[in-house]
Amino acid sequence: MNIFVFVKKVPDTESKIRIDHEAKCIIEEGLSFVINPYDEIAIEEALRLKEAGEATVTAFSLGSDESIPILKKALAMGADEAVLLKEDLAESYDGLRTARIFVQALKTKYSDYNLLLFGKQSVGADNSQVPSMVAELLGLPQVNVVTKLEIDGNTGSAYREIEGAVEKVSFSLPAIISAQKGLNEPRYETLKGIMAAKRKDIPVVEVQELGFDGDELTSQLELIKMESPPPREAGKVIEEDPDVAAKKIVEYLREEAKAL
Amino acid sequence: MFLVFLEIRDGKIKKSSLEALSEAKRRADEMSMDVAAAIAGHNIEALAGEAFCYGASKVFVLENTLLSHYSPSGFAFALKSLIDEVNPTVILFSATAMGKDLAPRLAASLGVSLATDCIKMTANGGKLEVVRPIYAGKAFATFSFKSSPQMVSLRPNVFPLIDPLDTQGETVKKDVVLAEDNVRDQVVELLKAEGVALDVTEAEIVVSGGRGMKGPENFDLLRDLTSILPHSAVGASRSAVDAGWIDHQHQVGQTGKTVSPNIYLAFGVSGAIQHLAGMSSSKVIVAVNKDPEAPIFRVADFGVIGDLFQVIPPLKEELKKLLAE
Known part of the structure; x- marks a missing residue:
């Protein structure tokens, strides 16, 4: 079985995000970048499927050379191969554009796959779009936000989280699955894995050379502005006996906030 | 025309879908446009009434037994055939679990971009501007669309409901032509999560x-x-x-x-x-x-x-x- 996992470089979730208003982008200087946490779960799932049977795991990332450490991380965890789909552009926040690039790479260069794994969203663009879009463009079944996955030969079942319930979905391979927290607990890379990943070659595919027509790669979303969220004013803080504090909370909610 | 997809759960239209419909009504009034809604399923015509109360003047009922259980491929297929026919200017979803699953699949089939989980929508001339939180709300980005129809999903619990209107509209039933092959990822079982009555995203x-x-x-x-x-x-x-x-x-x-x-x-x-x-x-x-x-x-x-x-x-x-x- 051939499993492809799509991974993205994102700012660490503990980072404070600063904005360059002129350039309408986030200021990357001083940020530390990590593999998108949901993508890490997707890699772990691929590795578990590999360990349970026979599979080759290949990680793909779209981005500049700065995404190579993310691919090395995937290799160090245990992925067999990694490929960089290279492009030196700023984040477009347009999921369709990203999906088209993945689909073009799959159609023209990497057409041998059984399972395509993603994170349910990147913690950054927060789009939750690319897995579904790739599924549609390739005409494949999709199950997003998956917390349990069972593959049996050419078919599978996935459990997906919705509001207050879980949906069980059956599908046949090839299929698109996106991972949610709870699917597994990603492993730490081993020293041996890190050393092996260091030596491993990562092929680079230039996005420009994937054979796109002129404007197919133009983002269809126009970014008008980017700003910080309106700051929240700190309110009143009290330190009183528990009984009094409890009364004051309820009073505040009812009288001042008029929320109860 | 604004077209709003309404999600049905436990035999009812979801509140967050009615929020999206309410917002459609507010913006469409400013832009002098009509609001239509779409529901998909089997024997669901009776639900159209509620959509009229929240601003739809027309409800398209996409009917097929294969739609009685959700599948992103089947629902996207059914919606695309409706959209190709009625050609809306704006397509709205609520960014629920289903909305986040279905809207991007539909967008890709239409070849248009999508703004997910928006918290504000304004009409600027004939065009929409939407604000969406990125980096989990550490930044707000404002977008407009170069592709048409303009496709947006709205965050639940953000847009207020309008006061229910006392009007009726037109129900248009569409028998969707759907082959088994169009339905590739159908829900076969719904398991209630233990002890969870209401999801945190929906709670007041x-x-x-x-x-x-x-x-x-x-x-x-x-x-x-x-x-x-x-x-x-x-x-x-x-x-x-x-x-x-x-x-x-x-x-x-x-x-x-x-x-x-x-x-x-x-x-x-x-x-x-x-x-x-x-x-x-x-x-x-x-x-x-x-x-x-x-x-x-x-x-x-x-x-x-x-x-x-x-x-x-x-x-x-x-x-x-x-x-x-």
Whole structure:
């Protein structure tokens, strides 16, 4: 079985995000970048499927050379191969554009796959779009936000989280699955894995050379502005006996906030 | 025309879908456009009435037995055939679990871009501008669309419902031509999550616990509060979830859920930046924490420095009293 996992470089979730208003982008200087946490779960799932049977795991990332450490991380965890789909552009926040690039790479260069794994969203663009879009463009079944996955030969079942319930979905391979927290607990890379990943070659595919027509790669979303969220004013803080504090909370909610 | 997809759950149109419909009505009035809604399923025509109350003048009923259980491929196929026929200017979804699953599949089939989980929508001439939180709300980005139709999903619990109208509209039934092959990822079983009545994203009041809860058993204190507070749900910080005290579906924050309830009650939540990102758009925030330096106090409208284990019992009694009035 051939499993492809799509991974993205994102700012660490503990980072404070600063904005360059002129350039309408986030200021990357001083940020530390990590593999998108949901993508890490997707890699772990691929590795578990590999360990349970026979599979080759290949990680793909779209981005500049700065995404190579993310691919090395995937290799160090245990992925067999990694490929960089290279492009030196700023984040477009347009999921369709990203999906088209993945689909073009799959159609023209990497057409041998059984399972395509993603994170349910990147913690950054927060789009939750690319897995579904790739599924549609390739005409494949999709199950997003998956917390349990069972593959049996050419078919599978996935459990997906919705509001207050879980949906069980059956599908046949090839299929698109996106991972949610709870699917597994990603492993730490081993020293041996890190050393092996260091030596491993990562092929680079230039996005420009994937054979796109002129404007197919133009983002269809126009970014008008980017700003910080309106700051929240700190309110009143009290330190009183528990009984009094409890009364004051309820009073505040009812009288001042008029929320109860 | 604005076309709003309405999600049906347990035989009813979801409230967040009616919120999207209400917002469509407000914007469409400004832009002098009509509002239509689409529902998909089997024997669901009777639900159209509610859509008229919330602003639709026309409801398209996409009918096929294969649509009686959700599948993203089948629903996207059915909606695309409707859209090709009626050619809307704007397509709206609520950014629910289904909306986030279905809208991008439909967008790709139409070859248009999509703005997910928007919190504001304005009409600028004939075009929409939408604001969406990115980096879990650490930044807000404003977008317009170069592709048409303009496709948007709206965050639940953000857009107010309009006052129900006393009008009827036109129901247009469409028998969708759908082959088994168009339905490739159908839900075969719905399992209710244990003990979860309402999802944190849908709750009007979220009662959240953090590391200060000290252990899994103490989350019963919060469940107690949600049992007396209407439309409430239990939330949790990442550290509580990572410690295994409570299931991840309760997690609020950057690797959990983004919530915007009317009231967010935070007990023993320190307020790590990734947590604040997920709840700062709550309308009112109340925090109880022992540590006066806890960052949660920087965003709380009302803070209590104190021991949550001592504050919760009298708080429960006070709330009971109030709600009994």
